[in-house]
Structure formats: structure tokens, C-alpha cells
Amino acid sequence: MSFVLNAYCGIRFCCPDATHWEYVICILNPNPDAMSKMITENASEEFLHSLSNYCAIQGFVEDQFGLGLIARAVEEGISVINPLGIMIFNMGGRPGQAVCERLFERRGLRINKLWQTKILQAADTDISALVEIEKNSRHRFEFFMGLVGDAAYSALRSLLERLENPNTRKDARIFLAELHKRFDSKEASEKCLETYHFQIEDIYVEQYEGFEKRKKLTLMVIPSIFIPEDWSFTFYEGINRHPDSIFKEKTVAELGCGNGWISIAIAEKWSPLKVYGLDINPRAVKISWINLYLNALDDSGLPIYDGEKKTLLDRVEFHESDLLSYCRDNHIELERIVGCIPQILNPNPDAMSKMITENASEEFLHSLSNYCAIQGFVEDQFGLGLIARAVEEGISVINPLGIMIFNMGGRPGQAVCERLFERRGLRINKLWQTKILQAADTDISALVEIEKNSRHRFEFFMGLVGDQPICARTAWTYAKAGGRISHALSVYSCQLRQPNQVKKIFEFLRNGFHDISSSLDLSFEDDSVADEKIPFLAYLTNVLKEISFFPYEQPAGSKRFRSLISSFMRTYHRIPLTADNVVVFPSRTVAIESALRLLSPRLAIVDEQLTRHLPRQWLTSLNIEILWSISVIKRHAHLKSSYISVGFHISLKKRMSTSNPWSNLATNVYSQCTLLLSYSTKDIHYLYPTVYGCIVNFVVTRMVYSDLEVAFVISEEATMFKALSKTVELLQGNTAIISQYYYGCLFHELLAFQLADRHPPAQRVDEKAKTRKAIGFSSSAISVLDHAELSINETSESSLIHMDVDQSFLPITTPVKAAIFESFARQNIAESETDVTSGIKQLIHSSYGFASNGNTELIYADCPEALFNKLVLCCIQEGGTFCFPTGSNGNYVSAAKFLKAVIINVQTNPEVGFKLTEKTLANSLENVHKPWVYISGPTVNPTGLVYSNEEMKTLLTVCAEFGARVVLDTSFSGVEFNSKGQDGWDLDATLEKLSSNNPDFCASLLGGLFFKMLTGGIKFGFLLLNQASLVDAFHGFGGLSKPHRTIKYTLKKLLDLQEGKSKDLVNAIAEKKELLESRYKQLKETLEDCGWEVLEAQAGVSIVAKPSAYLGKNVKIKNDSSTRVIKLDDSNIREAMLLSTGLCINSAVWTGIPGYCRFTFALEESDFKRALDCITKFKSIVAN
Template identity: 55%
Template sequence: MEEFLKRCEQSGDAAYGALRSLLERLEDPSTRTDARVFLSELQKRFSSKETSERDRCLETYHFQIQDIYLEQYEGFEKRKKLSMIVIPSIFMPEDWSFTFYEGLNRHPDSIFKDKSVVELGCGNGWITIAIAEKWSPLKVYGLDINPRAVKISWINLYLNALDDNGQPIYDGEKKTLLDRVEFYDSDLLSYCRDNHIEIDRIVGCIPQILNPNPDAMSKMITETASEEFLHSLSNYCALQGFVEDQFGLGLIARAIEEGISVIKPMGVMIFNMGGRPGQAVCKRLFERRGLRVKKLWQTKILQAADTDISALVEIEKNSPHRFEFFMGLAGDQPICARTAWAYAKAGGRISHALSVYSCRLRQPNKVKKIFEFLRNGFTDISSVLDLSFEDESVADEKIPFLAHLANILQDISFFSYEPPAGSRRFRSLISGFMRTYHHIPLTADRAKRCSSLEMRFSFDLCILEPRINRMSKGETSVVYTSVYLRNVVVFPSRTVAIESALRLLSPRLAIVDEQLSRHLPSQWLTTLNIEKAETGKNSEEVIAVIEAPRQSDLMLELIKKLKPEVVVTGIAQFESVTSSAFEHLLDTTKEIGSRLFLDISDHFELSSLPSSNGVLKYLAGTSLPPHAMIVCGLLKNQVYTDLEVAFVISEEEEMFKALCKTVELLQGSTAIISQYYYGCLFHELLAFQLADRRPPPLANIASIPTNPEVGYKLTEETLTAALKTPFLIDSFHSFAGVSKPHSTTKYAVKKLLDLREQETGNPLNATAEQMENLQNRYKHLKQTLESSGWDVLEAQAGVSVVAKPSAAYLGKTININKSGSSQEIKLDDSNIREAILSSTGLCINSAKWTGIPGYCRFNIALEESNFKRALDCIAKFKNLFGK
């Protein structure tokens, strides 16, 4: 004992060396008991002294054993105090740490139970040990940048984990503090990051004043550093490269951002914050990083006498910000740092507020993704990042978008070229939203197939395509499917979409809703030339735009009187609930031959509970006529009010292609960032829903038997017999307009008759020439197939021939190349297509495609050179089996 004290008496470094030797004995299980008994005797020696003599122990022997009384709880075995060794080179327990512990105490007991916890700036480890003592966490890591603090913390752990006889103290779960607590050297959370440790709770009481001597913070931090330097690590911090450095909060800002990377999604961070910068600044430190913050506890404490606030005075000198101090503990009016510094110099005592804040991540996985991206070379952006929100709906839009953007930018080095019509992903999301929330069978840019009995007959918008399905041996069924063209084109804004459409169509006269005409070229709105333009005159000069009120009855009256070529209008709010106004516009514009562009921007909601919309109700049950287009500008976002994207829906393929080219010619393309933003909103509304929960109804398919004697064709007799089936008749008559002459069909017939009356007759001549060409090809192909051992079905029209291989092929063996190796196969209906493709390069359709047992399909709609090559391939395949 005397030798130990004599060694400690020499200097602070010598005392630390003696304590370190004692720690080595505590870490060794064979000497641990004796070392702990020695600590008990050392503690008893000074506990029997007078208070003044105990206080002089720190000056004389450069260490001190303190008892910290935890009055507000009773731990295991009703222990109300912890015994702690302190040395001059580490942080002494005082008001800061006591207030911090009081804040932790305001949490429910479950806050740390069975959780992994980290304390930043653990000092001599008393709070780390107290957390383990009271709340029984799974593991508590005490981290400190001061290596001497870590060693003393380990000694204090043994001092409290073992009794005076050196025996373990077990808690109710049969664990000791040694099972729950560990201490490590670490610059903030570097230990956890380097060891890939995920944490449930992060607590910290770390320095919040810049060192008046910045050069001092650049020294290497080692055990052999001076006591003064090591102790300064408890009071001061260096510049961290954050905007909060100006308030002395840079180290806490860095701790929070490091904490975001290691904390679990539902984790909690708790920090002790001096109120000197002001409560608003302290709260914003957390909120702008995407944290929900709650103040647990606040009190006033006297400013530590060994902390120099001159750095805060310098900050006030160079900025308009004012720090908050108080004159004594009873003062209630804040004073600035300069006044506080002068008052303290004159012998006054100054105080400041001290608060404990608890915070959780909002949308944790997305916020983590954002900060993960910023750490990889974009740290400068974090200074301007703002994830604080007064309105939760704004957070629901902004955070997912930034996370989505971070995810994209992390994976790519450049933006890939997107089609002029817009990003395929974005258009698919629009289509998905329309299908899911408004039940509109919309696709991005391709045909959606649906049974003609499932949907409705609309010969102007759907192409009937026959398909033979194999049902059973000797019986097939013919299913006619409709191809609905629901195309989406993306524009930078609805104004651009409207102007581009007008430039494309170059109408003599256009009627435009007065709310949509504001940004059109002024010459269009001022010209009085609404008569038919002279031939060859520049189209831009003759476009006349008439403004009209947004009220359907007035708009309809103008359309009937002026007979414009293009109508661009919206729907008034009181008319938007039903489809009546929209249907009247459709009928009127169709009657006079006008193209209609209907704007639904003001009534389109990006919401999981969108309000009723008459236009969208109409589209859910009825196809969009070819003369009508829907324009929708996405305007109602909560974050970037000036960010707009628009899309146009058209079911006319030629119009779709023309609009795509117009976008590319006049605008280039829509900003990809804008498409990402609104695409993210659509994705958020679709991602949580179960896929295919509402599949389209099954097609009502009728099985019509066909016979090989007539080439499996649908004859008049078989069709008549099928149409007598009662459910088919009911199905046909259940769709409005099926049994009536269709106006578009009549229009097409009229046009064809007009062409026939013309003297030139070019269309008919071209058709006759094409028919003759197909007949000649059919004869050549049939002759080649029959001479090569194929049985050909007679064909009367079409662009393909169906034939069946004979015994000259079936059952024969042939070597083909498959997956880079030669393989011998025996020919049958299922593999003859693969054999022909492998041996000659000719691709045909097998019986699986035709649905006719044993019959393959040969296409004759080829270029002349390719057709001749196909004939040669058929002969070549025949020669593989001999003459």
C-alpha cells in the first residue's frame, strides 16, 4: 500500500502508471481477487479521513476515490452509490454529467432493457456503469478519445462488479457488470463503425466549445500526452467541418451523422446539450438531419471556471448570432457571450441552460440511405441538407425522393438516355397508378391485350387478332383478342404539352381554355385571321387561338359556332365529379371533326384516397376516342412547388408517335430529375400494395370445333352454329353498340368509295399488286414445301402458310448444336422447329404457336432476298436426309 501511494505521490503520470499496473492485475483472473481486495483497502483508508483530507488526496496522490450517490433508484441489492476513481487528466463527474443522468432517468425502464448501448465521452465510466446497473442492457460500450479515461473506466468497472472480497456481484439475470460493460478508445463511433456493430441506443455528453488554441487539437492523442492536453479533450473540441461549428456544436453534429450510420432503424439517440447557442439552434441541429427531437430535461448550471468562452465572443464578433448566458443561477434574462465574459472577469458567476434531448430517425431506412450517399464524397452537401419539417406530408414526399435519388446516384456515373416520350419506368408508374387507383387499363406505350368478351367491341380503337388455341385432340378454339392502345407521353409541363400539340397540328383555329392560354405565344392570341389560311403560308403565323371560359355549356356553344380544328379545355370544379360534361365535349368535337385536349391537372390527386373524378371514371369503363387526348400536369407536390411534369394519354398510335417526335424536336426531353421526383411519389403509392390482388376478370372464351378437311378454318356453318349458343348471344348483347353499325366503320367505307371514284385509282392498283405478289409467294412456298415432304394446308389469304412435316422427317435422327456441343435428336412435332433453326438458320413457328397438332407456320411477309433464302433453307433441310 505504502509503495503504491509513494509512487502515486511523485506525479500525475506516475500515479497513472501505478493505476495501470493495478488494472493489469485486475484483468488477470489469477490476481484479480487480490487486486480487488487491495482497492477495498485503499478505499477504506481514505474514506476514514476527514472530508478536507480526502479532497487533498487528488493534490497529493494525483487520484481520488469518489462515491456517486444515485438517490432516485435502488439497484440490485439496494445499492444506491457507485465508487469511482478519478485522475486529473480526465473529466470529473460534475453538474454536466449529473444533469445528463437525470435526463436518462426520465425515460421508462424499458428504454435500455436488453438493448445494445453506446456512451460517447464516457470519462471515468460512471454513467456507462450506472446504465448497466439500473436498466440491465444487453451490452454497454463506453467510448472515449482519451486513452487514460478508458483505462480508469476499466478499473472502475472491476471496482463495482466485484465485492470487497473480490467476488462477482450477480444481478437478477445471473450476470455481472463485467458481462454487460466494455470500454474502448474511440474517436466518437469509429470503434462501432470499424467493427460493424449496430446499436440500439446512443447517449453522449461531449464538448461543445471550440478550443481557443486550435493548434492544440492537432496533437497526437496518446497515453503519454500531457495531463493538461488530455483534460482539455473533456472541455474543448476542434473544428469538424460542419455549419454548426460556429456555435461550438460541430462535434455533436458529427456524432449524430456517425450515429445515423450505426444505429438500428428504431434506435434512440440521447445527447446532453448546453443551451449557450440557444434552444432553437440546438433543436435544429437534430431536425435538419431527419430526426424527431424531444426535450427530456432542462436546468441551469454554473459555467465551469476552467472553460474559456472567449471563442464564443469571437463568433459573436463575426456574426449576428448571440449566445445565451445568465447572471447567476437565479437570472432569467439571457445575456450575450461578450457580456457574460466581462461579467465573469469582474468576479461574477455566469450560468447557462443545460438540456437533455432524445431523438429518433423519421423514415429511418431512407434517412440512412441519404447519409450513406453523402459520406461517399459528398460531405459538403450535408451543410445545406434540410430534413426538418413542420408538415408531416412534406416529409413523406421529400425524404423518399432524396433516398431514391441517392440510391440512383450511388449506382451510376451518368444518366442514361431516355426515349423522348419519357422514362419508361416513369410512364410505367403512371400506368400502374391509373390501373390501381382508377381502374383504367393504361399501359406505358404498348398494347394491352384483353378478351373481346371480357372488354367491349370498339373497332376504331382495337385490332381484332385471331389466335388458334389447342383444346384437345381433334378440337381447337378460336379466340379473338382486342389490342387497346393506351399510350403515355411525358412533357416538361402542361403548357409545353399544349403548345407542342398546337405546333404539331397547326390548326387554322384553336379554342383554348383561358386558364391554359396564358403562356402561349402572344401572336397566337392577338391575330384576327381565323379564316382558312392561304396555301403555303407559314403555319405559325396563321394559328389563331380564341380564349374561352372554363364552363362546359359556354365552351360547347363556342365550338358549335366557330368549328375549331383543335379544342383545349379543362373541367370546372363543379363539373368534375361526373363525366357528363366530358361526354358532351367528346360528342360535340367528334361531330364537327375537332381534336380535343382535355386538361385534368387541377383535379388529379397523387393520393392513396383520390377524390372522385368524372373523367377518370369514364376512362375506366369506356375507351378514349381517337380524336381525344387527356393532358395532366402534376402540380400538387408538397416540396418543390415550381417542379412540374405533365403527361398526355392518347389511344391513337400515330398521334403518340408524332407527339414523341415533337417533344424531341421542340424540347429535347423532360428533365430526368423531375421524372425521378414524381416517379418516386407514384412508387410510394404503389409499393405497399400486394401485386395482382385485383387481377382482371377471366375471359369468357367459347370453344368452336374446327375440322382438318377445311384446313381448320372458321366456316360459315361452324360460326353460325356457335352463334346460336345462348350465352354467346347474351354476351354480345350485353355490350352497348356491338350489334349496331359503328360510325368509324361507316366512315372508312365512305372514304374507300371516295377513293374508288377518283380517276387515278392508285390505292386500288397498289392493293391489287400486293395481292398478286402474295399469291406468287404462296405458290412458290407451297411448291417448295410439297417437294420437300411437307403437307400444306390450302390458304385463301393472309401472310403465312401452315404445313405439316411428313414421314420423310418424323422419326429420323439428326445432329444439332446445342449449348456449344453436338447433340443427336429424334425428330418429332415438338423439336422439328429447333432442328431447322440449328441446321439452316430458318426460324419458323412450331405447333405450340399455331395450336394445330403437328402443323408449323411459315411467314411470307419478308423482303425478297430473305424470302429466297428461306426457300433455300427448306431445300437444304430436306437434303440433310438424302434425295
């Protein structure tokens, strides 16, 4: 009857317009056969009455909880109810709230709990069926001992209302005093708890002295909250080991305050500014307030004032809060956080999914003090997930100089407990440690399960005197047999190292990157390593947070990085440099080789240690032992002109961390040169006031990110700077941007504390030295650099739009950002975690049908450009001819010319979109000696067309007939958006057949992942070689800058995500393809509207178009006070558009297709719109 009344009550007050209501039986009949009887009017009264208590099995999964009849009623209700109708059911809470609510939710129903109370279980209802279910499963039903607990709590809540009211506060406090006296003995107090479900007791704290010299606190407890015992007493003892100033005038929060005694004790003893006692249990908060009034007022109801004329009511507040949510939501910055919270996973995970409300059962609310749910942290496996979450929330709200203090049960082992804090950037101090008995009401079966499924062993002891640890399984068995088990209990004090930076890191992780928080490791044995790594990680998180893509940087290097280098040289070495005197290279070997290829000296004297990675063909020996007796500064007089001397010279001392990780390589390229071998800074100080030259420096870290290297060349000659900038663009593309970020961060740290402009600018001693004639550039270098269409060096004031670079400026996807950060945040990365070989082989096989065999070798580099140029050198060494189709990558063509390769152009036709055909290729190769054929595909750069599988098989067959070596460049493939019906290549069988027929034929696959994964500025190149002789020749040309392990880790993560068809990554790539298709259509439409002939594209990020309406017309370019007239053709239209609109494109000089220019369209959204406006603006300028 009470069930029916409660259901009616809910309808009456909460849902007056209900359209469907049922009261349904929720217990299986312990005698299933009884339910098979025919239900008729003449059946027995006992049987008919049983229908109101029991139900039969209905064939639903909910039968196991006795809810099968309700499940059937819901599904029948769905079939007959109005679409806007409402169903209301009475649900006995025995199966647990989560089970009850899931019954409705999994059938597509939104639910609203209208009412909840407790009722007595009907005496004539047999619950033995539920007992059987518990025996055969891990599920536990919920019953309570009588109704007294709720009645007592309701009375206490009413009492709190009187305490909160100033008019009734005094009388209510007097009542509590009288109540305390009524049950003043220990026996009476325990009887009160057993009978009336509350207890008032005194807690004596040894050596505790408050303002009134009291040594006790008077506290109330109820069964649904944590009762003070050894666990919390040990915690308070640990807090007591801090000096008295620890909490004085500080803002403090206590997590899991229970009945509030520790918060009150802290306020009483140390006079903090404010203590916030926080607990997720709403009943605990109410009882804490009662205890606050018990101790803030005396037995007469009068306030107790401290030395500052404040009461505990002025210093303490209690709030319902899931860990620190109250402080976060109210923007409260804390100076101290203390926490004594659960550290064992609930053996019944479903129980933790219940709604935590004031009306929840006493048993459930009390379980919150013993168990925690899975929190999504790696520490969950040890039961420490809630502590881990508390620490990370604490980092977000604590003052940078704040302190956190936590109680840690030693069950997982001390190393695990301490690592929880240290890997989050906290310095720890163990304040206190003891042993306590394991609470008898705490089920450790969850720890037993963890041991069964892992190699980890928890630590328990037999009683308090045992000193040999035992595992959870042994402890569980021992406890079942009646023994008492114990575990260590420690109190840790934690403080952030480099707090502002650590806070930035965790703010980044909270905003969408929680999944990678388990990879973060800010624990360091060497503080100097922490001083480097933590600021960089903070800077990296800021970069990844603030930017949606990596911005365009000149090939000479990041402007910020070059400015920091020049500032460092001015500040530490008094050398008057600017950013335009610095060119950045991936490594010193690349810098040396690039400089030597640019200058082509007759002889270069190179220190032996630096020759290991230079091309073997360059190396010879020269007997110059006599020079070693000559001093460093005078030695140049004994060298003849046209030498370049190269040595190494450590001149930059790391002033902040690791021991001498900086070194630099000095190179003077003038006709009289200096070979520097000293290890002090005095040489560079002596050299620079008088000598104008070129110095190659490199920085490499050994301890933080092993072998992460960046080199930079310093030259005060403008012509040298420009030439080196163009050289690095042709041979390397650019230097890894994050490497520049890392060392830029270190340079910034070295400069941040310096006072600006404290010294007058440094001056040259010998200004005439600027006029000395340097060694000239090679003839091929001069020709290529003068005519190649390379990047435009913009000034700091300009804001150019780059539709002339092969870089994606589309938003970087979240999986890519996560992988980048994780690669730098991890420590002790295993080699297998950076091995991308299997992933790339799988990618090559699935996309292009390239199979691996015994002769196959994969070679990796920072970028595809570097690998391509080594192939060109192999061609030159072999005496071959490099064949480029018209309509190829203009930078590749220029690079081959720069390296002095023999080149021919294979003419292509507009009728087929300037793609190679069988006929044009065969005609071009007829008289070519040792041809090397370059083919960009499946996606052609720059046209955006796609070679089909059949087209490629045909072209390879032609190449095999002439014994050609084929370079298949897939670097620009992977973003096909308009190539339906073309499923990639499957060339394995064709290549195997052709290779067996002609041994001279081979096909090498060049590729990169920056377009396929849309990684923006993160570049990576790979080269698949399958001919042993070519592999040997390739390795003969050293100097290849290999990708750092952080890049390989990033790419392996992305390859694994792609192979696993990660929804986030797959969706992100699909969205980008749709965006590129939309961009292509918009650009094509705008160009055609403005008089351009656009070649239809199918893929990639670029298109080509012919400016038919502009050729031969004059355009006036206004420049300050003068006006310049340009007669437009397919080579100077780039300059005209740049000067008149600020839009950078590639002309026919770059594309190699007469009359056609290239436009890339993977731009940031606002830049793309500006680019379209520039195209339209140029039309109007020409028209006028």
C-alpha cells in the same frame, strides 16, 4: 543529463543503425547579449555551462518557440547527410508536440517518435523567455506539476492488469476496498487527489435503485479525465425521464464516457444487452474498466449478480474510440446512443492537433473533456461541430428505430441546438433543462471571437438566479472580474424520421460529398412535405451513387416514369394502359401547344386559364355561353366536327401528402369532343371505358419544390403516341430527367403499398371505338415526321448503342453530382443563389466576346432546342427565310420544316470541311428575302470542326451586308481538344460596328452548358437577344418551359466553381477533354480501317465519315426466319447497321452532307468499345 539518457535510450532500443544524432538546446537565453560572446577554451565556466541550457536567435521562424538551433541543425544536417541517412533529435515538449513535429515535416522529413517521457525541468534553467513569448502571442507552452501523475497512473494500470486476470482479480478488488477505506472522508479523498493524483469516491444518485437496492456507485477518478459534476449529473437526470423500458435488452453506446459512471449506471438500473462506453482518452478507458470492476465485484472480490444472473462485466465494455469509430469498425448496430461531449472550440487550435496517446500530458488529456477541435461542419461556428459529427456517425450505426440522447449546453441558444438535430432528419424531444455554472477551467474566449466576427450572440447568465441572457463578451468580462456565469443545459432525445431513407442520404454524403452536408436541411414544419421530400432525396442519392452517367432515355420520357404512370392509371382509375400509351412533356402548356401544332385543327376551344402561355397570334374569342348550361357528358353533341376542346380537370388526388397538388388537363381529339370542367374523378372513370382519346395530364408541386412541373399525354392510338413522341423530340428534345425522377418517386410511393393483380384487368366497353377516325395530322407534320431521322424506339429486350444522340454519357464529375444534390437538399434558397445571369454573361463575354448593353436580354429554357424553335417562329412571323449550311444539326432542320418555315440550304464544300465561307454565303444570300442564317460555332455540329475568330468576323460581315439575322449556336462548343492556336471568339467590336452600319442586322447567341460543363443528362439553354423588336416578337410566342430553380442553382454553383477555377472541376473537365481526344483518335482509326473516309475533327463529341467502301454493295440482314437484302447508300446505311449490329448512327439524311454519316463518341466506356466492335462487325457482314 536525463535528456541525454532518454535520447540514448531511444537510440539503443529503437534505432540501432542510426547514422546521425544530436542533443540540441531548446530554450532562448533570457539575456540575448550573453550569447554574443566569443566561445573560447578560456571563457568562464558559467558562460560555457550556459551553452548547455540556452541558445541564441538563429533567424528561423522556430526561434519564437526556442527551437531555432534545432531548425538550423536540421537544415545543416540535410546538406551533409547521406540520402538514406537518419537524423535523431531530442525534443523538449515545452512548445507542444504539433510545433515540434512541424519543424521536421515542413522541411520534407518523415518522422517517427521513438520514445517519450517526462523529466524535471533543470532548476538552473530560466524559462522567463518563454513567459515573454506567451505574453505577446496566443501560443502556450506545456509544463507539468511534478512527475506524480504519471507515476500514479502507471500504478493504476498495473492494478487493472491484476483485475483483468481472473487469478488475481479478487485480491486486487479487496485492495481497492482497503484503499477506499484509507481515504473515506471527503477531506482525505481530496487530499489523496492532490497528493497522489487519484481519488475514490461514492456518487449518490437520488431515487436510484439497482438489483441490490444500492443508491451509490463507487468510482475512481484521476486528473487527466472528466470528473463527474453538474454537466453529467444533469445528463443522467434527463436519461432518467425515459420509461424503464428505454434501455432494457438494448445495445447502447455512450460517447465520451469519462470514468464510465453513466455507462455503469445504465447497466445497473436498466439491464441492457450491452453497453459500450467509448472515449478518445485512453486513460479514461483504463479508469472506466477499474470502475467497472469496483462496481461489478463487492468489497470481498465476489461477483454481484442481477436478476438475470448476470454481472456488470457481462453487460459493459469500455473501448478507446474517436466517437463511434469502434462501433463502425466492428459493424456493431446500436439501438441507443447517449452522449455528453465537449461543445466549446479550443482557444488554442494547435493543441487539438496533437497525437492522443496514453503518455500524453494530464493537462492535454483533461482538455479533451472541455474542448473540441474544428470538425468541418457548419455548427463549428457555435462550438457544436463535435456533436454534429457524433449525430451523423450515429445515423450510420443506429438501428432504424433507435434513439439518440445528447446533453446540449445552451450557450449557442435553443434554436441553434435544436436545428442541429432537425436539419439532419431527427425528431426531437427535450427531456430536461436546467442551469449550471460555467466550469471555471473552461476558456470561453473562442466564443468571444465568434461574436466579434459574426452577428450571433451566445447565451450566458449571471450566476444561477439571473434570468436575463448576456452575450459571451459580457460573460467573459464578468467572469474575469470574479463573477460566476452560468448557462442552460438541456437533454434531448432524438429519433430518425423515415430512418431508412435518412440513412441512405447520409451514406451518400459520407462517400465523398461531406462538403455539401452543410446544405442539407431535413427540418419540416409540415410532415406531409417531409413525406415527399425525404424519400426523393434518398432516391436521388441512390441514383447519383449507382450511376456514373444519366442513361439514354427516349424523347417520349423515361421508361420507368411512363410505366409508373400507366400503373397508377390502371390501379387508381381502372384504365388499361401501358408505358407505350404515355408521352412526357416539360409542362402542360408545351403539351397543348405541341399537340395543336401536330394536329393543326381549324378551331381549338381552350379554357381561358390555359391560354395565358399560348402564342398570342392564336388567340381569339368565341361566344359559347350557351354551352355552360349543358351537362359535361352531353356537351359534345353540340360541337361541330374538327374541333379540339381543351379544359382542365383535377382527377388525381394526392393520397399521401400535400393538399391537392395534382391536377390534370383532359383533351379529347376526336371529331366529337368533350369539354371537361368537373373537379371530381367520376368523369375520367366514366369517360375511359367508352371513349378512346388523348388526355393531357400535368403534375406540379407547390410546397416541396415550388412549380416543378411535368406533363404527360395519354393516348391509346399507336399513331398518336409515335407522332407525339417525335413532336416532343423536335420541339423540346426531352423532358428534364430529374423532374421525372421526382414524380416517379411519388407515383412509386402511391403504388408501393398496393397489392398487385388484386383485380382483373380493366376492359373496354366499346371496342369499336378504336376504329373511329381521329383528326388527321397537318401535311407538314406528316411529311417531316415520315422523313426526319429521329430517335429509334428500342424495345425493353434490345440493347442498342446510341451514337446518334447529342448527349454525353461520360462519367458525371463529383462537383456536378454535388451541385445537383445540393440544389434539391437546400431549403429557402434565395433568389440570388439561382440567378445565373452574371455568370452566363461573364461566360459569353470571355468565350465569345459578346458584351451586354441596354437592349440585351437573356432568356432561359429547359433546353436550347426550345429556344431555337421560338426563333424559327419569329422568322416565320417576319416573313423571313431560314438558311442552314449543309452539315447542320439535322433535328434543327427538321424542326424548322415541322413549324412550316421557309428554308434554303447553303451549300458547303468538302475542301474546307463543309464550313461556310465568305463566297458560298454571299452567293446564297443574294436573292433571299429577309434571311436568317444559322451558324453552329465555334464547334460545328456535326463535323467537329471549329470556326476561328477571323472566319466568324468575315461571315458576320457578309451577313450584315444582306441585313441578315444571325443565329450563332454555341450549344455544342466547350470541349475543344484539337484546336491549338484558337483562343475563342472576340466579336464585340465587330458586332457593334456592323449593327451601327445596318440596323436590320443582328446576331443572337444560342447556347447551353451541358457540354461545356459535361453535365450529362442535365440540360439548360440560354439565348442572348440584343434587338428590342426581336425580343418583343420572341415573347409573343409563349409556352416556353423555363428551367426550374434547382437546375439554375446547380448551374450557378458550377459557374461559380469555374470562375473560381476550382481545382476539382477544372481537372475533371481537362480529364474529359483528354478522354474525348483519345476517343476521337480510336474511332477515326477504326472507321478508316473499315473503309470509311473520316473528316478531321477538332472539337465536340461527334465526327462525320463517308462509307466509301460500302456504297452500292448488298448486305443480307437475317430476321428470324427471313433474310432481307439491302443495297447500301448514304441514307439506308443507318438502318442496315442498326439491324445487323444494334449500332445507331445518323445517315446523310440527318447531316445534310451527301454521303456522310455522323458518329457521336461521348459514350460510356463499355458502350464505346462495343460500338467499335459493331463497326468492325459490319465490315465483315458486308464482306460476306
